[in-house]
Amino acid sequence: MIDNGGLDIRSKSALFIQFMAWIILFDHPACHGALGLMIMGGGLHMGLSLKQMFSKLIPLTPLFIMIMVFTGFNSGAGFIHPENQAPLITLWPGGVLTRGGLMLGATFMLRLVNMVVLTQILLASTPLDEFINLFVKLRLSPALSFLITTAIRFVPALDQKRTLIITAQRARGVDLDEGNWFRQFKNRVTIMIPLMVNAIVIADQLSMALMNRGFGYRKTWTPMTRLRFRTVDYFILVFSLVSLVSALVIRYQGPIGNLLSI
Secondary structure (H helix, E strand, C coil): CCCCCCCCHHHHHHHHHHHHHHHCCCHHHHHHHHHHHHHHHHHHHCCCCCCHHHHHHHHHHHHHHHHHHHHCCCCCCCCCCHHHHEEEEECCEEEEEEEEHHHHHHHHHHHHHHHHHHHHHHHHHCCCCHHHHHHCCCCHHHHHHHHHHHHHHHHHHHHHHHHHHHHHHHCCCCCCCCCCCCHHHHHEEECCCCCCHHHHHHHHHHHHHHHHHCCCCCCCCCCCCCCCCCCHHHHHHHHCCCCCCHHHHHHCCCHHHHCCCC
16 A cells, blocks of 8 residues: 555655755766665555556667667767777777766666656556645646646556557457567557547546536636645645755856766
């Protein structure tokens, strides 16, 4: 069971923003590794398993490998530290593998992983009603709020449908991994077509439900619950603000910013 620790959605959003700031501002892979450990620890504390946090990243493994390979062959002209500009391997003129390039590739990979896992933790630990309450507090229009919350809910629903369709096709004897790449592509069509039909059916059911409930009749939401701050939420807000300011100062003013650069 996933436990959000009783935190308010606003304090969780503040934590999310300050972690994203650290992820975006700094380039050193060691910094991103430390952030990744903190994010993973927070997810485990909330009751998420490693499979829940990292299952969405498995299909992106080829992308991560390509990022590491292509970024490794960097000219090194933009690196601050001279040792990162030195070539390690020269395969062809202009194709130079540098230490800084490998570090930059690791940074890009860890940055993507941290962003995906952090978003996964926020979505898994926060009910949809709390997002709606947050949008009400931010005075977003009901149409925009509904668009965002539907996107959050629609993708997991389609993923569940995809799993059911794959199970049904395999029960019928369809081997999705049989044959060459063209044969495998044809087998995937048996998944894509039912998935598209299910997406249209879900959208149609959603539109009928909205009409029956009079969506758009009023220009304001009527939230069923109210957001309430506790002592721990105020502490997290202060911590997030101090962390965000510290990240900006370290990145643009302090000497530590150069150490955390490549």
